[in-house]
Amino acid sequence: MDHEAAQLEKQHVHDVYESTAPYFGDLQSKAWPRVRQFLQEQKPGSLIADIGCGTGKYLKVNSQVYALGCDYCGPLVEIARSRGCEVMVCDNLHLPFRDQGLDAIISIGVIHHFSTKQRRIRAIKEMARVLVPGGQLMIYVWAMEQKNRHFEKQDVLVPWNRALCSRLLSDPSQPGRKPCAHPERSHPYHPPCSVCSCSVCFKEQGHSQRSHSMDYEPLTAGTCCADISKEGEEENGFSNMLGKSFRSWFFSRSLDESTLRKQIERVRPLKNTEGWANSTVSIQPSRHSSLDLGRHQEPLSTREQSLDEDVFVEASQKQLEWPRAPAARKHLRGDQQGEVRRNGDGNFLEGANTSENSMNENDAEEGHPSASKTLRRISALDSTDSNSEETIPVEEQQPGILDSRAFMRYYHVFREGELYGLLKEHVAELHVLSSGNDHGNWCVIAEKKDNCD
Amino acid sequence: MKPLPHNLPSPHVRGVGPRGFPLRLQATEVRINPVEFNPDFVARMIPKVEWAALLEAADTLHLVEVPKGPIEGYEHDEKFLRQMHHVLLEVDVLEGTLQCPESGRLFPISRGIPNMLLSDEETET
Numbered sequence: 001m002d003h004e005a006a007q008l009e010k011q012h013v014h015d016v017y018e019s020t021a022p023y024f025g026d027l028q029s030k031a032w033p034r035v036r037q038f039l040q041e042q043k044p045g046s047l048i049a050d051i052g053c054g055t056g057k058y059l060k061v062n063s064q065v066y067a068l069g070c071d072y073c074g075p076l077v078e079i080a081r082s083r084g085c086e087v088m089v090c091d092n093l094h095l096p097f098r099d100q101g102l103d104a105i106i107s108i109g110v111i112h113h114f115s116t117k118q119r120r121i122r123a124i125k126e127m128a129r130v131l132v133p134g135g136q137l138m139i140y141v142w143a144m145e146q147k148n149r150h151f152e153k154q155d156v157l158v159p160w161n162r163a164l165c166s167r168l169l170s171d172p173s174q175p176g177r178k179p180c181a182h183p184e185r186s187h188p189y190h191p192p193c194s195v196c197s198c199s200v201c202f203k204e205q206g207h208s209q210r211s212h213s214m215d216y217e218p219l220t221a222g223t224c225c226a227d228i229s230k231e232g233e234e235e236n237g238f239s240n241m242l243g244k245s246f247r248s249w250f251f252s253r254s255l256d257e258s259t260l261r262k263q264i265e266r267v268r269p270l271k272n273t274e275g276w277a278n279s280t281v282s283i284q285p286s287r288h289s290s291l292d293l294g295r296h297q298e299p300l301s302t303r304e305q306s307l308d309e310d311v312f313v314e315a316s317q318k319q320l321e322w323p324r325a326p327a328a329r330k331h332l333r334g335d336q337q338g339e340v341r342r343n344g345d346g347n348f349l350e351g352a353n354t355s356e357n358s359m360n361e362n363d364a365e366e367g368h369p370s371a372s373k374t375l376r377r378i379s380a381l382d383s384t385d386s387n388s389e390e391t392i393p394v395e396e397q398q399p400g401i402l403d404s405r406a407f408m409r410y411y412h413v414f415r416e417g418e419l420y421g422l423l424k425e426h427v428a429e430l431h432v433l434s435s436g437n438d439h440g441n442w443c444v445i446a447e448k449k450d451n452c453d
Numbered sequence: 454m455k456p457l458p459h460n461l462p463s464p465h466v467r468g469v470g471p472r473g474f475p476l477r478l479q480a481t482e483v484r485i486n487p488v489e490f491n492p493d494f495v496a497r498m499i500p501k502v503e504w505a506a507l508l509e510a511a512d513t514l515h516l517v518e519v520p521k522g523p524i525e526g527y528e529h530d531e532k533f534l535r536q537m538h539h540v541l542l543e544v545d546v547l548e549g550t551l552q553c554p555e556s557g558r559l560f561p562i563s564r565g566i567p568n569m570l571l572s573d574e575e576t577e578t
Contacts, residue, residue: 045497
């Protein structure tokens with residue numbers, strides 16, 4: 001089981017980050033304010049580690065502490081290094097530090113990439129091990145409960161559709177586009193255009209209406225897409241896909257939220273000209289209640305309730321089928337956010353032992369039979385998986401809409417109280433000081449107890 | 454990679470070495486980067502230094518003028534602090550290795566970044 005978990009993580013975490021790392025070069029994402037605050041509150045002279053530092057955006061927040069960045073992904077670490085950060089490549093599960101060597105640790109958007117509960121616990125315990133007694137650990141993980149999107153399941157694969165990004169954002173008519181950090185790739189429509197451009201564009205489109213104040217509700221990027229629908233417009237599968245991809249970037253890389261929104265808004269005219277928007281799809285005004293965890297809207301029959309590894313697959317046909325299934329559209333919108341396609345190269349946690357994974361037990365789902373046409377659920381253990389494979393070729397017939405080669409990142413999104421519970425029940429060496437929600441993440445600050453290993 | 458982080462790594466490989474055992478540093482390429490001197494910052498680093506490991510690294514890197522240990526009143530001893538500042542913050546190993554003294558296992562340092570990933574066999578519990 002652990003091997004399978006590691007394999008899943010390799011494919012849907014490490015390899016994805018490694019492949020997409022080049023596009024982070026230009027990314028100057030903001031640090032979460034509360035994380036900044038945590039870092040700034042550390043005593044001067046503290047030894048701090050950012051485990052899962054990525055490009056190192058937190059490493060220079062506090063110049064009075066000695067900050068070390070660690071990440072599994074070499075290319076990302078190289079970027080951090082190029083910014084003058086002290087970094088190393090290592091594994092959260094095997095931190096190359098002696099016991100009790102560090103004064104504080106941050107783990108921002110990392111633990112949710114571990115695919116089993118056991119590994120998540122191990123990662124947390126490993127960080128606890130290297131903390132001095134009294135040292136603090138801050139953990140941020142993506143929350144299942146989102147204000148403007150709905151995760152059907154806790155274990156999801158989130159795509160980064162780089163083809164989408166490149167085609168959308170490389171429009172030369174877009175004003176104010178900074179040159180891509182990789183000039184040799186500035187040719188539009190060539191795959192490595194992407195997030196590099198995205199981020200640059202995001203940065204520039206500072207939206208003055210939006211502030212980074214944490215009081216602004218809601219601050220998640222999910223809001224961006226919800227706003228689109230609020231504005232009554234073309235909320236269709238495509239813009240959702242786009243929104244999803246960007247949202248996934250937003251959460252994982254803390255893109256500037258205001259610029260993300262602007263970016264999404266800019267995309268709309270583009271997609272019309274590109275013809276991606278299916279003009280035959282009638283747009284229903286959004287029903288936000290459907291996005292707000294409206295259980296009654298949940299699609300998909302109960303027939304697969306017993307299989308915990310289900311991951312929703314967006315059937316490519318949904319674009320065509322929307323007009324036929326207006327009822328389904330609402331929860332399509334709500335449910336597809338965050339959950340997406342397989343990339344066709346294997347079952348999600350094939351052979352996984354369900355009892356070991358803390359995938360959530362299914363909520364009672366009242367299925368809409370019509371929805372089953374439009375959304376296909378793929379179960380790791382379902383013998384009908386071979387049928388679901390058939391969706392992949394169809395997808396490939398719609399290039400740019402559903403890029404089956406999109407990088408899919410695995411996340412275990414956390415329920416409220418889950419992270420806290422994990423620490424409380426399984427990591428006795430840590431004492432939880434505080435917990436809460438920040439920008440769609442569950443966060444916990446814990447302290448290493450004295451007289452522990 | 455600077456010597457202070459070097460102080461910290463231990464291989465932590467199950468069955469391969471005891472925890473907390475400092476790694477041996479070897480360097481084939483070292484760079485000296487000037488860093489602004491902040492005496493308070495350096496003073497606070499001193500309690501965290503593993504002196505045996507540091508001295509070994511200093512020796513390997515042919516660093517001179519490295520204090521042998523904390524001296525009385527070091528917090529206010531500018532000379533001491535400047536020397537420590539230099540060795541902890543201005544020396545950067547670009548290419549080299551970190552070696553587990555027990556197993557001999559080598560971890561590469563490349564472009565200033567140590568790679569501490571273990572192989573599958575090493576991580577098997």
